[in-house]
Amino acid sequence: MAIPSIAAVRKTLIARPGKPFEIKDRPTADxxxxxxxxxxxxxxxxxxxxxxxxxxxxYAEGKxxxxxxxxxxxxxxxxxxxxSVFADTTPLGMxxxxxxxxxxxxxxxxxxxxxxxxxxxxxxxxIFDRSHYEDVLVAKVRGFAPADAIEQRxxxxxxxxxxLSENGYTIVKCMLNIxxxxxxxxxxxxxxxPHKLWKFNPGDLDDRSLWPQFMQAYETAVTRCSTKHSPWxxxxxxxxxxxxxxxxxxxxxxxxxxxxxxxxxxLDPGSYEI
Amino acid sequence: MAIPSIAAVRKTLIARPGKPFEIKDRPTADxxxxxxxxxxxxxxxxxxxxxxxxxxxxYAEGKxxxxxxxxxxxxxxxxxxxxSVFADTTPLGMxxxxxxxxxxxxxxxxxxxxxxxxxxxxxxxxIFDRSHYEDVLVAKVRGFAPADAIEQRxxxxxxxxxxLSENGYTIVKCMLNIxxxxxxxxxxxxxxxPHKLWKFNPGDLDDRSLWPQFMQAYETAVTRCSTKHSPWxxxxxxxxxxxxxxxxxxxxxxxxxxxxxxxxxxLDPGSYEI
Numbered sequence: 001m002a003i004p005s006i007a008a009v010r011k012t013l014i015a016r017p018g019k020p021f022e023i024k025d026r027p028t029a030d031x032x033x034x035x036x037x038x039x040x041x042x043x044x045x046x047x048x049x050x051x052x053x054x055x056x057x058x059y060a061e062g063k064x065x066x067x068x069x070x071x072x073x074x075x076x077x078x079x080x081x082x083x084s085v086f087a088d089t090t091p092l093g094m095x096x097x098x099x100x101x102x103x104x105x106x107x108x109x110x111x112x113x114x115x116x117x118x119x120x121x122x123x124x125x126x127i128f129d130r131s132h133y134e135d136v137l138v139a140k141v142r143g144f145a146p147a148d149a150i151e152q153r154x155x156x157x158x159x160x161x162x163x164l165s166e167n168g169y170t171i172v173k174c175m176l177n178i179x180x181x182x183x184x185x186x187x188x189x190x191x192x193x194p195h196k197l198w199k200f201n202p203g204d205l206d207d208r209s210l211w212p213q214f215m216q217a218y219e220t221a222v223t224r225c226s227t228k229h230s231p232w233x234x235x236x237x238x239x240x241x242x243x244x245x246x247x248x249x250x251x252x253x254x255x256x257x258x259x260x261x262x263x264x265x266x267l268d269p270g271s272y273e274i
Numbered sequence: 275m276a277i278p279s280i281a282a283v284r285k286t287l288i289a290r291p292g293k294p295f296e297i298k299d300r301p302t303a304d305x306x307x308x309x310x311x312x313x314x315x316x317x318x319x320x321x322x323x324x325x326x327x328x329x330x331x332x333y334a335e336g337k338x339x340x341x342x343x344x345x346x347x348x349x350x351x352x353x354x355x356x357x358s359v360f361a362d363t364t365p366l367g368m369x370x371x372x373x374x375x376x377x378x379x380x381x382x383x384x385x386x387x388x389x390x391x392x393x394x395x396x397x398x399x400x401i402f403d404r405s406h407y408e409d410v411l412v413a414k415v416r417g418f419a420p421a422d423a424i425e426q427r428x429x430x431x432x433x434x435x436x437x438l439s440e441n442g443y444t445i446v447k448c449m450l451n452i453x454x455x456x457x458x459x460x461x462x463x464x465x466x467x468p469h470k471l472w473k474f475n476p477g478d479l480d481d482r483s484l485w486p487q488f489m490q491a492y493e494t495a496v497t498r499c500s501t502k503h504s505p506w507x508x509x510x511x512x513x514x515x516x517x518x519x520x521x522x523x524x525x526x527x528x529x530x531x532x533x534x535x536x537x538x539x540x541l542d543p544g545s546y547e548i
Contacts, residue, residue, distance in 0.1 A: 060469075079366055082366045083364040084364075090361060090363070091356065091360050091365045091369075092353055092357060095365075095369075096368070187548045191546060191548075197539060198334040198335075198538075263471075264471065269465040269466065
């Protein structure tokens with residue numbers, strides 16, 4: 001099979017705006033787009049190189065920005081995605097923001113304050129490793145905010161993302177959809193591999209025990225916040241290689257759609273004596 | 275010739291603390307360390323891979339940080355250095371800060387305020403593309419601050435860097451020492467190559483016309499701010515390949531000196547049921 005087109009990847013993975021999204025319809029080990037692992041590797045490699053080239057043009061232009069939002073349960077591969085999709089991308093013009101539990105300074109403001117503060121500057125590519133969606137995911141499941149406050153957040157988030165998209169930001173939102181079984185395998189790996197042990201957090205097991213509640217929170221968030229200006233893509237994440245390949249297609253597509261050209265500063269090169 | 279050891283690179287390039295540094299003693303096209311260009315490429319490639327591995331351990335540990343300060347005249351290769359030395363380093367855990375003309379908010383504070391605000395978080399590698407040294411370089415040459423205020427800054431900067439180094443920050447400061455002739459060649463390149471034209475800023479020619487004054491400002495800054503805890507390295511920068519190879523050796527050396535191990539979170543892996 002050939003490498004699937006960007007359009008095909010989008011069509012398969014998008015959570016269609018205005019339609020209810022049900023997680024049971026999205027197998028975590030789906031191989032429809034990349035049945036062949038080697039092909040996924042080839043595709044990723046090509047896309048990673050393109051992404052770096054396009055990012056350089058975005059940087060030179062300095063007028064727009066790309067924001068990649070990665071959400072998923074622990075071990076779903078947020079860090080791994082960043083490392084692979086941006087394997088060829090040097091850190092110049094990149095901003096990776098890992099959202100952790102909010103600090104007391106952050107808690108003293110509305111939940112979008114720290115998020116807005118972390119958007120990439122124009123010309124840059126920003127990556128959110130977790131994001132404002134935590135405020136309708138873990139916050140909902142664990143009751144960190146009252147139910148009626150959470151209920152208001154979906155439309156607040158939509159308004160915020162619309163604002164960004166109207167101000168030069170292209171947003172690519174990916175839910176890394178890992179299965180319960182696969183998470184168990186990966187958590188066990190963390191316990192036996194010395195270079196993964198540091199990632200093991202006993203608290204992750206608490207989230208694991210609330211799996212159905214988290215899946216429900218994801219369904220609601222994806223259903224209500226997949227919009228025309230900022231759709232959600234749901235990525236089967238049990239296969240790391242395919243996950244990376246699919247997200248690379250989406251990121252490349254977003255950059256290509258920007259129709260980036262080398263910025264012409266409007267100078268007359270002949271008029272300078274050097 | 276073999277790839278020079280990290281110790282040899284340091285010894286050759288360091289501006290020795292407490293000794294006057296004279297720029298005329300440092301040929302911009304020096305090839306003592308890497309006479310063979312292919313060898314420089316090989317060395318860079320190996321070091322770039324090591325830097326990525328070490329950075330992952332630094333990230334896992336999360337207790338210390340590396341700050342790489344790049345200074346140099348326009349076209350000296352600050353962006354190119356970042357792209358090459360960190361070619362294998364994915365953006366996770368990297369923070370590149372390009373200092374531009376200060377904003378009005380920044381001007382309303384002391385000159386180190388925005389610098390301190392930009393230091394990388396622990397676990398990260400930060401790169402300053404320009405830095406607080408602009409405040410004793412361009413600020414001095416162009417008279418953006420009174421002479422007596424500038425005079426005080428050297429020891430303020432030393433105190434600031436000492437503070438950082440006592441708080442878990444390793445600092446690697448590199449002056450990219452490009453020659454006047456080579457700068458001329460590169461500025462002309464920018465005018466004829468479409469993918470470089472966006473970088474051409476007519477204002478750079480004004481700085482070029484003040485070359486001797488800038489060199490003198492660099493001599494003073496390097497002499498007075500090369501300290502035991504945060505020495506300056508002066509990199510011959512007329513050859514891009516060799517420049518990258520030398521800086522990669524220094525960055526790798528700084529990370530190796532941290533003696534990074536995979537963090538042991540002190541868990542009993544057998545005690546978890548997954």
